Amino acid sequence: MQSDSLSMKKRPFFLRWAWREIRQGQLWLVTLALSLIIACVFALSALVSRVEGIIVSQGRSALAADMVLKSSQAVDLQKLSTNKVTTSQQTRFGTMAFSDNGMQLVSVKAVDAKFPLRGDLRLQASDQSMHHHVNPGELWLSERLFSLLDVKVGDTLMLGDGELTISGRILEDPELSFNPFSQMPAVLINNQDIAAIGGIQEGSRISYRYYFSGSDSDLADIRETMKLTPSQRWLTENDAGRSGDFIERARQYLSLTLVLVVLMASATLVLTCQHYASTRITSVAMMKSLGASRRFLWRWLLQQIAVVFSVAIGVGLLLGFGLEWLLRYPLQQLLPDELPTIGFAPLVISLLLALFISLPALGIPLSRLVNASAMNTVQATQTPTSKFSAIWLLLIFPVFAAVWWIGSNIFVWLTLLGMVALLVLLALVGLAAIALLQKIKLGSAYALALSRVNRSKAKTATQLAALTCSLMLLAVIGLLRNELLADWKNTLPADAPNVFAINIAPEQQQAYLAYLDENKLERSEGYPVTRGRLVAINEERFYSNEENSSEEQKADSDSENSRSRDESLRRELNFTWAKTLPTHNEVIVGKWGSSSGVSVESGVAKRLNIALGDKLAFTVGGLEFNATVNSIRDVEWRNMKPNFYFIFTPDVLQSFPATWLVSFRVNDQQSDLLNTLASNYPTVSVLDLRMMATRIQALLAQVSWSLTVLAGLGVLSGLLLIMTLLRLSISERQTEIQLYRTLGASRKRIAATLWFEYGIIALLAGIIAAIGAEFVVGLLVVKGFELPFTLHPFMWLGLPVLAIGLVYLVSRSQIKKLLLPLR
Incomplete structure (x- = not known):
């Protein structure tokens, strides 16, 4: 009974102590980091859930079914x-x-x-x-x-x-x-x-x-x-028509943004936990010198962490609900009236991720803290660590969470692997750059700052890596968003064709095009079109007509050549010929010729294993002919321009009968022109795609706004985390600054030293982050999204300026606070 009574008395004491630790600033950084993880994960996963639901709903609505x-x-x-x-x-x-x-x-x-x-x-x-x-x-x-x-x-x-x-x-x-x-x-x-x-x-x-x-x-x-x-x-909504491409890319980007924000918050949590453990070494040593057992210390620390978690969960979920509402507010005109429900998944995911991340982030430094020697009350000593401790097994939890959560998302894994590879390189580049900066003479404050950086290489490397990774992740989120939106804008620009005219007879072609030009309609080139089939590649024939081939033939064909199942071999295709290839097609392999040649679209070339120099056999109207592959083209099928799998040189196809095709654009005030064309050319089929183009533009606008808002939240979260890291780093300098003042250093000299030190770290972090972001974005764009990659010169200046600006904003107030007691 006496033991139970003592335990009851201790519990309020521990709770009051824990609350005082948070209130006085010892645990508030840990609480803030946990709150940010919960809030960001909840808000982003809730909005991702809603946006994915909307995207899926839009895609399924376009199918008229699930x-x-x-x-x-x-x-x-x-x-x-x-x-x-x-x-x-x-x-x-x-x-x-x-x-x-x-x-x-x-x-x-x-x-x-x-x-x-x-x-x-x-x-x-x-x-x-x-x-x-x-x-x-x-x-x-x-x-x-x-x-x-x-x-x-x-x-x-x-x-x-x-x-x-x-x-x-x-x-x-x-x-x-x-x-x-x-x-x-x-x-x-x-x-x-x-x-x-x-x-x-x-x-x-x-x-x-x-x-x-x-x-x-x-x-x-x-x-x-x-x-x-x-x-x-x-x-399904992912592969119905060409809309599935950007729907899937949007979904992948949403998931990637969420993972990157969690990475930034996790890095902050790890550093804040280490900072808390380092500030409590003296207190733990004093308790041990007074006879406190390890069990007592663990109970003391765990009850503080329990209070921290309770506060973080409350604050994080409250912020998460607010952030999710703020994210939806700009999209009210675009989102449907009945939003998809988020269910309990965002709540469960945010709490589980916070728990799995915090287990090693808190467990490892707290374990070392409990093992601290009582001698630290007299002289700071290093905590002995063994080569292997069971506490390091806690790292299994975030690793398991990452594997379970990320799954088969190739874009996220490419990003993570690229970052791991870059971290080693960035550390070496940073140390080499600091060594080179020592050769520059800019006064005693600059020399003292470099001496401080070189003297604490481990801490400097940690600060540099944290700031660099945060800046790099911000750049990756923003650049990927810009790449996707630019691709979609180029895919279906505002002036994209919205009317196709097909079955134009050869004798009508010149007059038809002249009428379009007289009315100043933006149009494509005229393309002759005839329908035919691909029947053989390098004399290897396909049984594309299932109705006329026996089951044995089909079985043999499938066993010998799996590509015979490709859709392009099971139907007639539209062939055309031209002296020059369309300007909106890009030749990626080979060179366009003038005779006996055919240019093949890259997608069908990849699926059918067609290479440069292959001999292809085709039939048109029962007549067979051959052509040699002289080039392979990259075709954007979503731009609503005339596109073809196969384009022949004129000598191959121009002897076959054909009709002509042209695309052009009309606005709402030119609808009468379509009726005039239909009346003057009754045999020409005019395909009005304006309603479809409007719906596609609306869908693109909705997804684009969603990506913009999500990227904005990711950047905002990253900026807050970077500022937290800088505040944490500068606050650790209190003892050192007091020592400098004791030795006679002036406030001006100390302030200049700090400005130089953190300015150098910010400049290096910005430059290295720009290099890393270009590498990661290039990897994702080319290997993941399969888009062309271009350099981003504005980022090379923007990231260093951003890093220095953040250091200035944080340091301006923090340095004043550090120097204030010394007046």
Whole structure:
């Protein structure tokens, strides 16, 4: 009973002591570092969770479902559907539409009444009422067809072999595609009306799409049970069309930003914990000299840490909620009304990461503190350390957390590995630079500062590495954000083409282009187009027509050559020829020739193992011909410009019949020009992509703003952490400054010495960080995001200036405080 009573009396004492330690500044830096880790991880992971949810939602809305099966053959949907998954079906085919005043080739999308499963289908009837699904007997036309066919709502339109009454116009279709050849003027009907119009005939080119909506686990089960044929593939928000590229890059950048911010906070926590342990050595030694046991010391320290954690959790979560709200506030106009929920994941992740990081950060220095000798009350001595101590096993926790959290994110691992390799190099460069600076004579204060730096090389290296890494991480976050946004801006600039004209007859080509030039429309070059197939590479033939080849042939083909499954071999492609290659294509291998040659797009060349000098065989209209690869081009498929897998020299293809293609841009005030073109050239198909381009621009704007805000938070967090590091470093100089004053040094001399010392460290950190950031960003951009890399000369000046500016801001107040008691 007496022991329990004594324990109860000790507990408030320990708590009061711990609170006094925080209040008086001994533990506030540790508390601040932990609070920053919890706040930043919570805010960033919460916003990343929301933004990823929005990105996924946008991507799935563009699919009209959570997952889509695209097939050239009908599939028994009942075998795939379950009670937990909602399904829908669409059949696509082309046919002619006839009115009393015209005719037009249209793309028919026959859907059921449940379409779409995601996104918004907006259909406007004659009474201005809005509909969102297609019912049997209804016919909905895209806006342009009303002028092309000279019809109005309520008229009868002959579609194929049947007649349907026009129900209204299509204002918005959620499905999104970057392929202009799939954007024929569209009509929507119900699946039940396919038979009435005779849409499916023997030999018809039919495309089927099966839509699924449900939980990720249920969708994964469906994918596992479905064995795909070469003519089938799954579409998700990541690989549907070209939009999946920037969606995936955005997701990777969000994760990378979060990891880098945690790294900066963790470095600060480690240094603050070491600082706290070093300031408590005298207190621990005094306790030991008075008979305190190691058990008592551990209880004393752990109760202080428990109070620190409690305060840090409260402050960190409060700041985290506030930061997450502040991050969302600028995006209110871009974010949907109903935001995705964040769940408990950000809370769990922030607390677990703080715990795993703090275990070695606090455990290792506190262990050394408890083992400090009682002789430290008389004379400072080094704490004996063995070659191996079980306490170092605590490092397993952050390592395990990193492996579990980062997973297979190649961008983050590239960054971390690059940093580890650079740390050694940076240390050597920093020491070499300091040695060179000793040869410069700038007075006694400068010499004293360099002497101080050289005398405490370990501490100087720690300060230099911490400041350098923080600056480097800030630069990496900002530069990667700029690289991604620049890539997206170049991909789909504001003046990108938004109309394609295809099937221009050769005799119409000159007049058509002249009309565009007369009306001052920005246009591309005219491209002749013919359709054909790639059938062989270096006399190795492919069985691309599954319907006409036996199962044995297909099995042999697949076993001998896995590339025969590539989509480019399973369908007809658009070929063109030209004297010169398009200016928006970059030749990366080889050189464009003038005869018997073909230039190959880099993606298909990589997938099919096509190299320079390979002999390729093609067929057009049943006629086979050969061409030799003379160059490989890098093509940006998302820029909505005419692009081709294969471009031939004129002598190879110009003898084949072809139609012409051109892209151009019209604004909202030039819509009448499209109607005039359709009237003057009724056989030319004009593909109006303005609605699609607007939706893509909106999606890009939303993701761009999200990345900007996240990068801003990362930079702000990094700046706060750098300033904390500088304050911590300068505050450690109190004893040394008192010694200088005792020896007669003036306040002016001491201040100048400190300015020189930290100015030199800041200058070196800024320069070395610029070198490291260029290396890491180059590695990530080229190997990770697969983008071209350019140097960033503004950073070479910006980082040193930023580092010196931060040192000035922090040192100005801190140095005054250090010198104040000595007046």
